[in-house]
Amino acid sequence: MTNHDTHITALFADDAQAAEAVSALRQTQWPVADVHGPIPSQAVSEALGIKKSGVGWFTLAGGVFGFFLGYFLAVFTSARWGLIVSGKPVLSYIPFFIVGFEFTILFSVLANVLGLILLMRLPANRDLPRYRPECSADRFGVVVGCRQAEAPEVRRFLTELGGEMPGQADTQRDS
């Protein structure tokens, strides 16, 4: 990978074109810094070689924790009561399953959200400088890193692949 000091964004009208551009770029020395799009796309994900998200592990951990927490809460509070209600034993494990189940869902979802926040690194306002607003509307933006001197060549390469070059698409590297 070359050292790059600027980014060039090319906008593509559909995800197939963007995926094709990503595949072509991966054969060059110019790294694909980012791809932005209005919808998730299988073609782009495959071209980028993106792996399955690990957010499910957060969800699973939250669910397991929630289940035991719910059960523990029901057992603990009933043990503190120590009263027989409706003829049920003080520790009625079957009805306690309902509390355990609801807590499983609750903590799975909370952990799912936590996982999303951590993995997507939200809030991600620092990404906005390299982002083109067209990418939330109807364009797929491929952001390419390169050296300033190579910019014309990269632009030509991306244009040949069907990319549009919006004004001021180059952004200086922010680090």
Added chain:
Amino acid sequence: MEKLSFAEIDNTVNATLEPPGRMYWTVVALLFCGVLVGAACWGWQILVGIGAGGQNSPVNWGTYLINFVFWVGIAHSGTLISAILYLLRAGWRNPIARAAETMTVFAVCTAGLFPFIHLGRVWMVYYMLPVPNQRTLWPNFQSPLMFDVVAISTYLIVSVLFWYTGMLPDFAVIRDRAAGVRKKIFTVLSLGWTGRYEQWRHYSRGYLLFAALATPLVISVHSVVSWDFALGVAPGWHTTIFAPYFVAGAIHSGLAMVLTLMIPMRRIFNAQRIITMHVLESVAKTIVFTGLIVGFAYATEYFIAWYSRNSVEMEVFAFRSTGDFALQYWIMVICNSLVPLLFFIKRIRTSIIWLFAISIAVNIGMWFERFVIIISSVARDFLPHAWGDYAPTGIEYGIMLGSFCLFFFLFFLFVKHLPSISMTEMKELQHQAGAHD
């Protein structure tokens, strides 16, 4: 499905967020007045005591519980549409998923008020929380009412998070088109969403997991609500059919409310090309399905009462259809089971007027279903000398009016300030159909 470009979708939805006119604010003000009426009635009840309502022995659960169950039920079809139909990849759900999710959130908020209202001494609400009270007593998790607290709280939290997560990409669309203060607000709300594929990778997976978790949750929540009754040893309540019966009824009422909300919304916002007749027709077909389940449940209740040869059970069901609450019973049967059958006729289920009228009928019928279930069983309990009647008081009607106004007030505010149609899901739908550009 009509082909729409991504830009057309964005333009249609963004047009709904244009500054509203005087008519809109008039309606919002009227609804707010209704909310104030409800709040005033509740305030009066707090001042003079729970006796301001008509609930009394033997009918200790009146309109407060009826409305609680009604609004929880309304919430359910939102989750059906946003989560269950998402898992089933039913494309027709996409245009109405956001509005249905919103309906869920506001309906659960409205429902959640009723346990507070019914408490009377609302400041004792912390008795329901898992903390010991001043007598060092903990909540009793063997009680179905405590199951309910846990289930409804979970449902509210999950629905709000699901709703907000689903809106993130749409907030970014609005941010990118907005200027000034609005841009700042949506920049905060969108959390810097840029549609990076690294974001989509986690988002798509997380959203799928949300849907997968919301699906069993929605079934469990109304089952738990039904057990508020089914675990009580009262004739007409103490039955195992209640959980599926309540879940089907909840979805039935919620789908009707979806039609009630979507039909004016598509007209007001000129969204006929997004919320198409096919979408409304699909909702109508689902109402036929849930209506048949509900009708089957009504019949099963009678069959089981007869088959059990339990005289009290038979007496209660005979009382339901021929006694003091027979009018409410027959409204329930006709509106919920018979009227939706009209949707078998294509001309009716593709007529806006019929769709709207039948949706209103089902809403009314489902409210009366809760009335019949909750009131009739305790009004005719085991002991004839303990029998009694029930009629709501003006305070209860006021609070009920307030609850309806609150729901529509929140929904009205929502449709003009946040994206009421999911642009992202519509784009995905168009993309799958190969209609992009």
